[in-house]
Amino acid sequence: MATVSDVPDEPGQPPALTALSLAEISQESKTKEQVITPFDVSGGVDEHGKAVAIDYDKLIDHFGSQRIDKSMLERFERLTGKPPHRLLRRGLVFSHRDLNLILDKYEKGIPFFLYTGRGPSSGSMHVGHSVPFEFTKFVGTPSTCTQRVTANKSNRRYLQDAFNVPLIIMLTDDEKFLHSPKLSLKDCRKFALENALDIIAIGFDPAKTFIFADTEFIYGGHGAAFGYNILEIGKKTTNNQIKGTFGFNDTYVVFFWHTTHYDVNWSVTYQVNSNNILEFAFPATQSATSFATSFPFIFGSNTKIVSKIPCLIPCAIDQDPYFRQCRDNAPRLGLVKPALIHTVFLPSLRGSESKMSASDTESSIYLSDTDNQIKKKIGKAFSGGQDTRELQEQIGGRTAVDVPFQYLTFFLESDEDLESMRERYEKGQMQSGEMKAAATKELQAYVAAFRERRKAVTTEIRDEFMRPRQLVFKSMPPEKEQ
Ligand code: TYM
Structure with a gap:
């Protein structure tokens, strides 16, 4: 039976590890439900104790979001x-x-803004992080490195340019500091500036993009030292301490039950939660960027108009819990609910039951990796191929779990090449070594093209992106059209 001792009591554990996820740990069998939060991504465990791939259909039902269907794709293309x-x-x-609502507004000529972000937990981002950023910006229609670098400008642009809207990129150095027992505030602030260089190298338009790091933007200027002390003190203060001192109350009861053929046992447990007080507060920070009223220097200060400007957030689905909560609260503040567009996770090198994650270096290919490192990492990646050449020829490989093939689905532009590899692999006409070589070539080309662009990003360019300023975009419509 799950008891309170299963609740990690170390500060830095996700608040999301609550009654729900605990209750989902089955008491009899080894089965574990999948868990997707901003802090924890795993596909769960089946009744035989085997890790299983993330079930995205189930996730849509669980989170209550909508599938992107064919008609939505056609509408995108048309618009x-x-x-x-x-x-x-x-x-x-x-x-x-609510992507349909954003497209409705766009069709009527009413502008919106894009918002995405990164929690700087490491100096270099990994190729998984680049997925939502790429989607926000970039279409690499040609699939080879040289073609990509020289690609026609119009081929390389996507959401931001297609819609001609401002983009705000938030670097949550405070979030990473508050959640990680190991990272200092200094580390996170440094990572934020380094990550900004990586993000700019994806290819965003400086005239339409504002990037900010929370600590600088929120606590900058004369208040900086004061703000940093708030973070340091807050990180050491637990919810329980505050409750004890001030009598605040957040205790709730968790029921666990255990049924056998003959009896039903109930037990009642009080959740003990030792997350620090600012972890509880942070969702408000990540939410605040969803509202145009947070940025008067971009959108102006006519609250009546600005509070109605909608926001579209591209992200992987792990960030959805933040925005679900934000959407619940927005109408109560007279603000528009942010719309979201979710990507799946680029899988870990270890297998598709978990995502590529910066906190697990063995799971990741970094944008700073050399060609040789990429080759070695993909050489060791989880393969859906058979153990011997003969078996592979006889029964073929499983592309659904083959990590190199999964990487090709994210990075290889040609649908025909991808389909042909899928077919040949599954029919045993392609060996896992060949699949790994194809993925290595594609990832090396992707990272090499990134490396070239990254070299051109100077700290002066970064300063310009991070300077609070008016952005260039379609002007706001008159009030009556909102
Ligand atoms: P972070 O740094 O964990 O992730 C940055 C972005 O990358 C996505 N992501 C992935 N996408 C595909 N495959 C993966 N393996 C993978 N791992 C991460 C994340 O979903 C995210 O879109 N709290 C946030 C920072 C943030 C943010 C936002 C992100 C603030 N505001 C608005 C998106 C939208 C964070 O720590 O992201």
Whole structure:
């Protein structure tokens, strides 16, 4: 039976590890439900104790978002005048909230803004992080490195340019500091500036993009030292301490039950939660960027107009819990609910039951990796191929769990090449070594093209992106059209 001792009591554990996820740990069998939160991504465990791949259909039902269907893709194509991005074509951008409302407004000429972000937990981002950013910006129609670098400008642009709207990118250095027992505030602030260089190298338009790091933007200027002390003190203060001192109350009861053929046992447990007080507060920070009223220097200060400007957030689905909560509260503040467009996760090198994650270096290919490192990592990646050449020829490989093939679905532009590899692999006409070589080539090309663009990003360019300023975009409509 799950008891309170199963609740991690170390500060830095996700608040999301609550009654629900605990109750989902089955008491008899080894089965574990999948868990997807901003802090924890795993596909769960089946009744034989085997890790299983993330079930995105189930996730849509559980989270209550909507599937992106064929008609939505057609509408996208019609409105943007561009063929759907490969992530959309392949169902890797798979779910949304209120995207139809954003497209309705866009059709009427009412502008919106894009918002995405990164929690700087490491100096270099990994190729998984680049997925939502790529989708926000970039379409690499040609599939080879040289073609990509020289690609016609119009081929390389997507959401931001297709819609001609401002983009705000939030670097949550405070979030990473508050959640990680290991990271200092100094580390996170440094990572934020380094990650900004990576993000700019994806190819965003400086005239339409504002990037900010929370600590600088929220606590900058004369208040900086004061703000940093609030963070340091807050990180050391637990919810329980505050409750004890001030009598605040957040205790709730968790019921666990255990049934056998003959009896039903009930037990009642009080949840003990030792997350620090600012972890509880942070969702408000991530939410605040969803509202145009947070940025008067971009949108102006006519609250009546600005409070109605909608926001579209591209992200992987792990960030959805933040925005679900934000959407619940927005109407109570007289603000528009943010819309979302969700991507699936680029899988870990270890297998598709978990995502590529910066906190697990063995799971990730970094944008700073050399060609050789990429080759070695993909060489060791989980393969859906058979153990011997003969067996592979006889029964073929399983592309559904083959990590190198999964990477190709994210990065290889040509649908025909991808389909042909799928077919040959499954029929045993292609060996796992060949699949790994193809993925290595594609990832090396992707990272090499990124490396070239990254070299050109100077700290002066970054300073300009991070300077609070008016952005260039279609002007706001008159009040009556909102
Ligand atoms: P972070 O740094 O965990 O992730 C940055 C972005 O990358 C997505 N992501 C992935 N996408 C595909 N495959 C993966 N393996 C993978 N791992 C991460 C995340 O969903 C995210 O879109 N709290 C946020 C920062 C943030 C944010 C936002 C992100 C603030 N505001 C608005 C998206 C939208 C964070 O720590 O992201």
